[in-house]
Amino acid sequence: MKRMIIDCDPGLDDAIALILAHHCAEVVGITTVSGNVPLAATTANALMLTAMLGVDTPVHSGAAGPLVGAPTYAPHVHGESGMGDFEPPGHDRTAAGDDAVSYLLDAAESDTWVVAVGPLTNLALAIERDPDWVTRIAGISIMGGSIAGGNVTPAAEFNIYADPEAAARVFASGADLVMCGLNLTHQVETSDALVAELRAAGAPLAHFAAGLLDYLHGVMAELLGRRATAMHDPCAVLAVTHPELFEVAPRPVAVEVDGTLTRGMTVVDERTGNQGAAANAGVAYRIDAPRAMALVRGALGA
Ligand code: BDR
Ligand code: CA
Numbered sequence: 001m002k003r004m005i006i007d008c009d010p011g012l013d014d015a016i017a018l019i020l021a022h023h024c025a026e027v028v029g030i031t032t033v034s035g036n037v038p039l040a041a042t043t044a045n046a047l048m049l050t051a052m053l054g055v056d057t058p059v060h061s062g063a064a065g066p067l068v069g070a071p072t073y074a075p076h077v078h079g080e081s082g083m084g085d086f087e088p089p090g091h092d093r094t095a096a097g098d099d100a101v102s103y104l105l106d107a108a109e110s111d112t113w114v115v116a117v118g119p120l121t122n123l124a125l126a127i128e129r130d131p132d133w134v135t136r137i138a139g140i141s142i143m144g145g146s147i148a149g150g151n152v153t154p155a156a157e158f159n160i161y162a163d164p165e166a167a168a169r170v171f172a173s174g175a176d177l178v179m180c181g182l183n184l185t186h187q188v189e190t191s192d193a194l195v196a197e198l199r200a201a202g203a204p205l206a207h208f209a210a211g212l213l214d215y216l217h218g219v220m221a222e223l224l225g226r227r228a229t230a231m232h233d234p235c236a237v238l239a240v241t242h243p244e245l246f247e248v249a250p251r252p253v254a255v256e257v258d259g260t261l262t263r264g265m266t267v268v269d270e271r272t273g274n275q276g277a278a279a280n281a282g283v284a285y286r287i288d289a290p291r292a293m294a295l296v297r298g299a300l301g302a
Contacts, residue, residue, distance in 0.1 A: 171255055
């Protein structure tokens with residue numbers, strides 16, 4: 001099994017990613033960051049999920065806001081708590097620490113991936129403290145950006161938009177990077193049939209997942225006019241655990257930090273030949289969506 005640390009901002013699709021990761025990988029730790037909801041809520045949600053899964057994965061909280069400026073949140077997608085309308089059960093879990101950056105640095109191992117599915121603040125701070133950190137981990141799988149188009153602005157995807165300076169540092173760090181952007185994650189979508197299947201399965205975890213997806217489907221119906229949601233964050237887990245499902249191409253990727261219209265955009269250079277900078281990321285273009293969805297369904301207990 002692949003070993004990974006998950007840096008996340010749960011978040012509804014983060015929750016699905018955490019369930020999937022504990023099903024098909026060895027999750028050595030979870031670090032939390034401000035993102036979909038404030039840090040206290042992302043940390044509380046991560047702890048609640050470890051309790052629900054019955055795992056003792058340590059949770060370390062991290063950055064409460066981006067490197068520059070004020071936090072960006074997404075309660076209109078994930079609910080005020082980050083878990084939609086789910087009423088969390090009581091549990092006895094507490095965070096293992098409040099210094100995610102030190103944890104990331106100390107837990108580095110050559111066989112351990114960092115799967116980053118929130119704003120990249122914790123990772124940028126780790127790189128700032130020790131630029132060689134990226135050579136001591138297996139690589140970083142990022143849910144963020146897109147080859148074209150955003151979901152917060154016309155140009156920028158949420159995780160990059162929420163901390164563009166951090167993302168720029170991570171993309172320039174020399175790490176072995178895989179980028180699962182919106183162009184990729186929208187290929188893997190849920191449906192109401194899956195919600196029904198999960199409800200019929202009856203197990204508590206399946207029931208919980210059905211509730212999260214049902215809530216997201218309602219949000220997406222309002223925002224996009226369709227009861228379906230992309231499995232953004234689970235894709236970044238699968239890029240590590242099941243790379244054979246992906247078509248990935250090496251590309252130069254830079255993050256726009258200045259643009260009036262384009263701040264937070266991932267600029268992916270698709271020119272051929274020696275016209276641009278050297279590739280610094282593997283950009284995921286295609287995924288075997290039926291097989292990816294089968295893995296998600298299995299993890300959720302459908
Ligand atoms: C990303 O933004 C967040 O809202 C999701 O959890 C995902 O990580 C998609 O743009
Ligand atoms: Ca996320």
